Amino acid sequence: MINKATLIADLLNIKHKIRLASPLIHCLTNPISINDCANIVLASGAKPIMAEHPAEVAQITAAAAALAVNLGNVTDARLGSMLISGKVAHEKSIPSIIDLVGIACSDFRLEFAQKFIAACQPNVLKGNLSELKALAGLSNNACGIDVGSSDTLSPDTITMLQTLARKNKAVIIASGPTDIITDGTTTFLGNNGTAELTNITGTGCMLNVLTAACIFSQNIFNGCLLSITILGISGELAAENSTGPGTFRAALLDAVYNMTDEEFANRMKLKKA
Template identity: 50%
Template sequence: MINQLLKIKLQIKVDSPLIHCITNPISINDCANIVLAAGSKPIMAEHPDEVEEITALSQALAVNLGNITDVRIKSMMLSGKVAAISKIPSIIDVVGVGCSSLRLNYAKEYICKNKPSAIKGNMSEIKSLCNMDSHSVGIDAGNDDVINANTLVRNSEIVRELSLATGAVVVATGKIDIISDGRKTYSIKNGIEIMSHITGTGCMLNVLIASYISSGRILEGVILGTAALGISGELSRDVKGTGSFKTALLDNLYTLTDESIKESIKLEEVTI
């Protein structure tokens, strides 16, 4: 598995794929920069009259439900359809579906119609997609939905069930991340607490994953994106505060070596 991840990482730097990101204004600049740091090229087009054309030219699509607007609701659906028809790898970040019926209903419709390659959310959001009780605090996972050693297996079952139901690779993010393609399920235990204290890290992960799944290796691309951001966070721990941390995070992803991944990745298969 590790060798496959490293091959994808190199492939992206060599090929510089175009990644179409329909995200929100809160994190759009950070998202563009993290895509560049990975070696890809971002394009952030969101006007409904151009997104189909842009997606068709791209090697992957990332959409994000944060700070939702009528324009992006229309644009994301149009782009998602193009990605599905053209078999362009895509990911949806289901931000806020645990606290907003508008977002939840839209996410379900989007997933049903467009069959994204990957779905990303925190555990509260994943539970909401599964029609289970969840405990969101705004767009954050509630305390009862935290992934830890005691809840890992049960939450892994939920993630796997959503993957089987949708055909997508599903990633549930948290202190422990869970990733499943319905056949195999993995945990990743990289990252540090300060990552939850700056806005946009989840959005950045979404587009970073899009960069790596442009390779066509969806499970491995999701794992690589999740682990790479977590490891880059760990390498950025010796900073003054959240402002310098965000800069260090970009720096460390840009300079992330194969050796750092081999030494630091905390990837395990979950037995369910």
Template identity: 50%
Template sequence: MLKKEMYMAAGDGCHPIVKIISEIRKAVKENAPLIHCITNPISIHDCANVVLAAGARPMMAEHPEEVAEITVTAGALALNLGNITDARKASILIAGKTAMEHDIPVIVDMVGIGCSHFRKNIIREFLDQRVKGARLILKGNMSELMALALEHHDVSGVDVAPEDILSKDHAEEGIRLAKDVAKKYHAVVLASGATDLVTDGEKVYMIHNGSEMMAKITGTGCMLNVLTAAYMSSGFILEGAVAACVVLGISGEIASERCSGTGSFQTEFLDALFSMTDTQIEEKIRGQVS
């Protein structure tokens, strides 16, 4: 099914997505959009720095009485269910509805919806207030996507269950699930993992960039969420998600070559993201599209 490599294309040797990624990155750096992030305190510092490294401006406001006012000034909204509180729940719903009413693109990271009915109900409430035509990305690992799609699929903790990991043995099953979710909710789906899957229900991207070191620090999934929001602000939704997966994955690869441990990995990771060139993306991108 997935036969065409991203970097293989007739004529110039590059898949068109490489050029689109370049356009997205350039637009963010030139326009410096405000990215409103309602995330969790575990990774909030790293998320803010990732947005800055991409060339955008982070705003981490989460009080229910101010989020609507701030959201309307943003280029994109990033929501995250990690470490959920009553106030953060209210803010997610208020900001999400405000963004959709004002045609501001939204990405929601469905952290832990397979291990808590409370979190799953927040997502259902969020989707129930969906505005027709709103630009939306639903992000999660494969266990979280299954929890959204199926009535009964529970896991322990926020990590993907081993049996749900996207692999060659059941790639088709994972792709089918992601496409079904995308079609059902009229959204782009970003299934993160060792291989990232991005689909709008029709086109499917599989991104193979990344490093095992990324799993040894906390918050890389949250960082992917806010980086996607930054790139969504360019107006590219599907491609913005692909760009974020590629750029973050390559940053991890570069950092793992330069670091001596998890501490230096974090520094090298941010440096790689900040200084990444189009040439590095062209040389290192690995993935398939169908």
């Protein structure tokens, strides 16, 4: 059993640190979601920089507090920059996360992800269950970049993710209706969120960069718990204050920015698996 009050206090402490420190987060993401990614980092209290030119990313990553890379809509230049940045982050012990977008439907992306993880040893591996099954070398039922309907939460799924976390010495975030967060030893399930999060593009990318902000202080596991909870609660609040995808998108950013400690504590739905 977890002490819920202690966990809430620990997570809110990280949340407050982001506001106080305003850490610089280097985000190598895709043009589909880049604006929303920058804005959600700002809403969290951190500062985004979206540099991706291979000639400058080493210097920029070295000056950042955390790194987020994303495999959506990849280009040769961006992939090269990701490797440069990832290696700098690893060498300088700067927390990093990779979003495994599309590796279940693209052998090219899967091979790059494997190369990046081996060379850069990111602290967090994020994806949906189909993508994480692909990384583990298992068959999956991905529908493009979306999770397959039969790739669902089960005891075997949790065991697979725990094994994957231990193998890669990383925290795994499996995003979905129930989020799964594991470092191979400790596993949590997060049940905040709303179906409306799937009705606008880029919410997975937004979770990726938000997680980077939340792990800046080197508390990797709790930073992951914080990010999935913030986004899930913000989705709930946005759904209560919007009339469709357009107003939901704006309300989501507002909810991240305006979330009170009381809202976080009262709505948090985390439990140990």
